[in-house]
Amino acid sequence: MSGPLDGLKVIELAGLGPAPYACMLLADLGADVLRLERGDPDADAVTTHDLLNRSRDSVALDLKSDAGRELVLDLCEQAHVLIEAFRPGVTERLGLGPDQVLARNPSLVYGRMTGFGQEGVLAQSAGHDINYIAISGALWPIGRSGERPVPPLNFVGDFGGGAMFLALGVLAGVLWARQSGEGQVVDAAMVDGSASLLAMTHSLIDAGVWHEERGANILDSGAPFYEVYETSDHGYVAVGAIEESFYRQLLDGLGLGDAELPAQMDRKAWPEMKARFARIFAERTRDEWTSTFEGTDACVTPVLAPREAAHHRYNVDREVFDTSGAVQPRPAPRFSRTPGSVRQPPTRAGSGTRAGLLRWGVSEDRLAALRESGAFGRST
Numbered sequence: 001m002s003g004p005l006d007g008l009k010v011i012e013l014a015g016l017g018p019a020p021y022a023c024m025l026l027a028d029l030g031a032d033v034l035r036l037e038r039g040d041p042d043a044d045a046v047t048t049h050d051l052l053n054r055s056r057d058s059v060a061l062d063l064k065s066d067a068g069r070e071l072v073l074d075l076c077e078q079a080h081v082l083i084e085a086f087r088p089g090v091t092e093r094l095g096l097g098p099d100q101v102l103a104r105n106p107s108l109v110y111g112r113m114t115g116f117g118q119e120g121v122l123a124q125s126a127g128h129d130i131n132y133i134a135i136s137g138a139l140w141p142i143g144r145s146g147e148r149p150v151p152p153l154n155f156v157g158d159f160g161g162g163a164m165f166l167a168l169g170v171l172a173g174v175l176w177a178r179q180s181g182e183g184q185v186v187d188a189a190m191v192d193g194s195a196s197l198l199a200m201t202h203s204l205i206d207a208g209v210w211h212e213e214r215g216a217n218i219l220d221s222g223a224p225f226y227e228v229y230e231t232s233d234h235g236y237v238a239v240g241a242i243e244e245s246f247y248r249q250l251l252d253g254l255g256l257g258d259a260e261l262p263a264q265m266d267r268k269a270w271p272e273m274k275a276r277f278a279r280i281f282a283e284r285t286r287d288e289w290t291s292t293f294e295g296t297d298a299c300v301t302p303v304l305a306p307r308e309a310a311h312h313r314y315n316v317d318r319e320v321f322d323t324s325g326a327v328q329p330r331p332a333p334r335f336s337r338t339p340g341s342v343r344q345p346p347t348r349a350g351s352g353t354r355a356g357l358l359r360w361g362v363s364e365d366r367l368a369a370l371r372e373s374g375a376f377g378r379s380t
Contacts, residue, residue: 008031008174011034011072012034013072015086018162019113021052022111022163024055027054028343033057034056034357037058039351043060052346054328057344057351059350061353062374064094067370067374067375068375069096073096073100079108081111081170082108082110098110098185106182106183109186111170113166114189115132115157115191133156137195141212142220145214145222149214165196172186224239229277232285235286235287235302237300238301246298250293250299253298253300328342
């Protein structure tokens with residue numbers, strides 16, 4: 001059940017959204033992650049619905065208690081990484097800030113996940129994914145011409161610009177610590193990460209080939225060959241035929257291979273071509289179009305709902321999802337020698353208190369003393 005991160009020890013001060021997802025990624029790939037949170041130290045290991053908390057033990061802990069705080073500092077002496085997602089200054093007030101932790105373990109990587117970062121005029125402001133990507137410029141381009149920007153769920157800020165950059169940052173920090181013996185703070189902000197995701201967009205703007213007008217560009221629903229079209233059964237197909245050869249195959253599948261048409265990159269003709277494509281796609285069902293384009297490079301695929309995707313034959317063949325119990329995506333990416341795995345399902349808060357702490361070397365006597373001192377909080 002090991003993975004490429006086997007041997008990496010991570011302390012997670014439980015938070016919401018991107019930090020748990022980053023810790024899930026690390027745990028799926030073999031890291032030994034202890035999730036410290038408010039919970040019941042006597043809770044049964046009943047499976048819960050929160051997949052972001054899978055692959056690791058949940059330890060009940062009151063971070064405001066002296067004994068709880070001291071336990072965290074002791075655990076940090078053997079950890080490689082600590083991850084927290086509180087507002088700036090909270091862990092410092094708890095006595096668990098970078099200065100206190102790095103004093104106990106100078107080689108530890110201290111990962112911090114926030115929306116606006118640790119510094120700046122908005123650092124203490126509340127926000128969510130939509131706010132962070134609004135500030136970074138990532139929300140503005142998403143949407144159709146003449147319409148307001150569309151929130152892309154919480155993929156761009158929380159998970160793409162947040163969790164992924166946090167995981168990348170702490171692993172880079174671990175590599176440096178192993179080389180130098182020096183730990184450091186990783187300040188992962190969703191504004192920073194989502195701004196980084198715009199690197200190609202800024203390049204295209206600088207080159208003069210991307211207009212800040214929404215829905216007027218190749219990748220933002222402006223182009224007829226990069227669009228979602230409705231089918232006769234109220235399903236949808238996604239079209240991404242950017243390259244000229246792919247575009248020709250798209251036209252052939254639509255029955256337009258021999259028609260006299262404007263040049264593919266004639267932007268003035270795009271609205272007319274989109275309308276024409278829409279009329280043709282509306283004549284047949286989603287599955288009929290899927291069959292038509294199967295085996296071609298026209299870049300036409302059915303648009304699947306999340307649960308439908310789990311049972312699509314491609315995803316079943318590649319085993320993208322585990323559907324044996326709760327439907328969930330399997331660990332990614334894949335490794336030829338050290339594959340990751342879902343090490344355990346998510347369980348009730350606190351249910352891994354004894355097992356997790358024993359695995360990290362906390363003795364039975366100290367467990368009893370911690371319970372007596374109230375470090376675990378109150379059992380429910």
